[in-house]
């Protein structure tokens with residue numbers, strides 16, 4: 001672990017109004033590593049991801065992706081190959097087709113047709129159903145399929161770090177399984193993931209390390225093995 | 241009957257262009273630029289000035305539209321962006337774009353004087369008999385130009401990456417920036433395109449109204465009515481349909497009620513349509529009456 005982590009956050013404070021929603025957050029994601037951020041509703045998990053994307057105006061502290069300090073970069077610069085997000089609520093461009101949503105994800109690669117096509121093929125490889133539906137308006141898709149588009153759109157910018165905000169929320173067990181397998185496949189392809197989850201089982205299946213966040217602070221860090229061998233009760237205490 | 245429908249369609253396509261101009265900037269930024277009529281006026285005044293000092297008409301027209309474009313971008317940079325930066329949910333742009341309109345109008349009146357000047361004829365003197373009615377070449381030009389610009393806008397919006405980016409920015413500006421769009425640039429382009437549409441409308445109306453610094457008031461209002469009755473706040477092209485309907489109503493009122501009726505009849509039509517169908521006639525919803533989504537502010 002001597003090399004630089006893909007994502008490094010230190011002393012991050014971020015919020016919306018008069019006071020900070022998250023305080024003094026430190027976390028890191030190594031290259032090819034998958035890390036989960038667990039915590040109850042309102043803990044500030046989404047706020048951490050939004051701060052990484054530069055979507056929270058009020059942020060202080062260090063956020064580094066690879067060698068680049070992104071803590072003062074505007075969102076659209078961060079989105080050009082450094083970080084990409086499959087956000088809470090998916091936020092697809094519902095009045096556009098599946099393929100247009102995916103291609104918009106590769107906006108900064110628009111002059112590199114070959115790379116865009118390779119990425120598009122890799123998304124269709126990951127989610128074959130999207131290829132069949134590629135001309136369909138994305139608002140006509142099921143929740144699971146929409147989540148696949150959101151993840152696909154995130155992949156299309158070929159980012160250093162992928163941020164996923166509760167990709168399993170409100171999905172059927174089958175769809176959750178597809179999403180989990182997709183994340184495992186991404187890991188095989190060498191991606192670095194930061195996964196926000198409410199579902200501990202999903203996080204432990206996918207991730208190498210887990211951070212626990214409550215009331216805007218990181219309160220614990222553990223390994224999936226710890227949880228499997230009885231650490232569940234500690235976790236439940238945090239998650240309420 | 242045929243005569244007022246034809247001339248209604250001709251004037252309506254100009255109202256429709258101004259309506260579309262308003263709708264294009266609203267579509268991407270959720271801002272109504274109340275200086276839109278003045279952007280049209282800038283083209284008319286600059287074109288008249290240059291043509292009367294001896295430049296070829298096409299060059300004068302081009303320079304006129306270019307000036308509108310610059311003033312349109314300035315209206316965003318000066319009157320809109322600072323307001324959204326301080327609070328993106330603020331309605332301060334209502335006042336600031338109106339203020340910008342007053343400044344531009346008075347500057348024009350100061351430069352050119354408050355009276356009308358000649359506007360170069362573009363296709364005057366030619367007319368085409370259609371059935372029992374007559375359409376001047378000038379009117380035909382307005383109809384064709386409006387059709388091309390309306391269709392062209394739809395094609396670009398739906399079939400080019402930039403158009404799709406505009407749609408994405410319109411639907412969810414924050415997510416658009418999270419896929420790498422510089423939403424400030426997208427907004428500036430929207431204001432520039434919208435100023436070009438207004439400027440072209442000015443070129444089409446100039447030969448009939450002559451060049452007057454207060455032209456923007458009337459036409460800005462008619463453009464606004466066109467956008468509202470068409471439902472252009474949701475789909476800019478609906479403003480064109482609204483404009484055509486407005487033009488036919490106004491000309492019809494002139495022909496069937498009395499020659500002053502076009503001054504008040506369109507407002508009755510507007511009120512009736514907004515009572516029956518607040519979203520406008522050619523759209524499924526009116527974003528003006530919805531809670532505002534996050535507007536374009538980051539840069």
Ligand SMILES: Nc1ncnc2c1ncn2[C@@H]1O[C@H](COP(=O)(O)OP(=O)(O)OP(=O)(O)O)[C@@H](O)[C@H]1O
Pocket residue numbers: 016017021039040041042043044045046047048088198
């Ligand atoms: N746009 C906003 N403006 C003001 N406060 C906000 C905003 N978004 C979130 N908050 C507040 O910040 C706190 C943390 O929110 P956040 O969305 O980060 O939590 P979360 O951990 O993602 O929760 P959940 O699991 O429910 O998604 C909450 O108290 C919330 O009310």
Ligand SMILES: [Mg+2]
Pocket residue numbers: 045046047088165
């Ligand atoms: Mg959340």
